[in-house]
Amino acid sequence: YQGCPESCGLCPEHQQHTCVPIIELTDHCNLKCPVCLVKNRNSTHLAFAEFVRIMDTLERCEGTLNLVNLSGGEPLLHPEIERIAEHLASRQVVMSSISTNGLQLLKRPELVPFFRDLGIVISLQMDGFLPDTSCALRGIDLAASKRRVIDLLLEQQAPFSLTVTLVKGYNETEIPAILDLFFKADNALSLMIQPCSYTGSGGGAFAHDPLDIITIPDVAKLLAASSQGVLESSDFLPLPCSHPSCFALTYLLKLADGALTPVSRLFDLDDYLDVIKNNALLGMGEDNLNRVKDSIYRLWTASGMIPNQDAVLQAVRNILTSLNDNNGGLSAKSFMSVTEKHIKSIFIHHFMDAHTFDLARAVKCCQQYPQADGRLLPVCVFNNLMR
Numbered sequence: 420y421q422g423c424p425e426s427c428g429l430c431p432e433h434q435q436h437t438c439v440p441i442i443e444l445t446d447h448c449n450l451k452c453p454v455c456l457v458k459n460r461n462s463t464h465l466a467f468a469e470f471v472r473i474m475d476t477l478e479r480c481e482g483t484l485n486l487v488n489l490s491g492g493e494p495l496l497h498p499e500i501e502r503i504a505e506h507l508a509s510r511q512v513v514m515s516s517i518s519t520n521g522l523q524l525l526k527r528p529e530l531v532p533f534f535r536d537l538g539i540v541i542s543l544q545m546d547g548f549l550p551d552t553s554c555a556l557r558g559i560d561l562a563a564s565k566r567r568v569i570d571l572l573l574e575q576q577a578p579f580s581l582t583v584t585l586v587k588g589y590n591e592t593e594i595p596a597i598l599d600l601f602f603k604a605d606n607a608l609s610l611m612i613q614p615c616s617y618t619g620s621g622g623g624a625f626a627h628d629p630l631d632i633i634t635i636p637d638v639a640k641l642l643a644a645s646s647q648g649v650l651e652s653s654d655f656l657p658l659p660c661s662h663p664s665c666f667a668l669t670y671l672l673k674l675a676d677g678a679l680t681p682v683s684r685l686f687d688l689d690d691y692l693d694v695i696k697n698n699a700l701l702g703m704g705e706d707n708l709n710r711v712k713d714s715i716y717r718l719w720t721a722s723g724m725i726p727n728q729d730a731v732l733q734a735v736r737n738i739l740t741s742l743n744d745n746n747g748g749l750s751a752k753s754f755m756s757v758t759e760k761h762i763k764s765i766f767i768h769h770f771m772d773a774h775t776f777d778l779a780r781a782v783k784c785c786q787q788y789p790q791a792d793g794r795l796l797p798v799c800v801f802n803n804l805m806r
Contacts, residue, residue: 428796429797457620515537525568545581555586585633618771
């Protein structure tokens with residue numbers, strides 16, 4: 420034992436469990452993005468038996484997993500992607516997602532209903548709508564292709580999330596249009612903003628001053644300014660179980676008229692932080708449900724203090740009624756099947772690079788790359804020190 424980070428995998432000094440395992444299925448990719456965190460070698464695919472072994476390890480360590488993400492490379496290039504997806508859907512996982520640039524979905528559009536029917540969320544890399552943006556960040560004009568992918572997801576009513584790499588001076592002006600899509604699409608479940616990490620291919624592709632980069636507070640302000648009054652920067656709070664320099668997030672409650680209101684404004688702060696801690700998803704065990712109910716009772720008596728109070732109370736009542744009507748009981752999956760229809764989420768995740776690497780952050784990392792040999796490698800440790 421050499422200590423952190425040399426003994427990573429996880430070592431006894433690590434302070435967090437695995438909230439979000441990211442399983443890299445392949446290092447093959449159909450793009451060569453200047454902004455990529457990794458350098459894909461187009462050399463290998465994860466064997467199906469290795470995938471099963473990884474899932475066995477995760478279930479042994481965590482029991483039921485809140486979220487599992489399939490990644491790459493471009494995971495849709497894996498020759499056994501359907502078999503892997505079907506196996507993942509059979510495991511003890513509340514929600515699964517697959518990260519993709521979407522190009523393969525245009526070649527194989529049947530994959531969209533396939534993932535939808537398995538309950539796997541398509542996490543689409545989406546940096547903006549303008550050709551100049553994709554040329555700069557992805558090395559090729561993807562504007563028309565991205566619109567076709569989004570149209571396909573909307574047409575098939577497939578649940579999806581949007582993942583944005585934000586590079587200072589390149590695509591901040593794209594945020595209003597991305598938010599507009601996210602707010603209006605009922606099947607858009609979440610939005611992830613990732614300020615550029617200057618490592619991997621991105622390490623040398625973009626000239627930058629390491630003392631003048633986009634930070635989480637910068638993104639929160641940008642989102643608020645681009646939201647047409649829906650958001651305030653104070654709506655974004657650190658994930659309690661993570662390092663505050665790594666994650667901030669907010670949840671949005673959908674009202675009957677299509678409006679959105681941040682969930683954090685409806686809770687006592689301590690209750691809200693308890694509900695979101697130690698979970699990749701909005702936590703909802705029996706204790707947390709009681710906290711939600713207590714908050715609803717406070718809302719009911721806070722006449723005039725909550726904007727759109729009647730609409731908010733009706734939206735929450737609809738959620739609770741749906742949960743009560745669920746014959747499967749209050750399982751994590753049944754809760755998610757209900758709440759994903761009523762709640763959207765926005766995450767800000769700032770990966771570390773050589774200029775920002777900090778062991779105090781690394782030991783609290785809850786996103787890890789599971790390895791076939793049983794190790795669980797924190798994302799930023801692996802990206803910066805072990806690739």
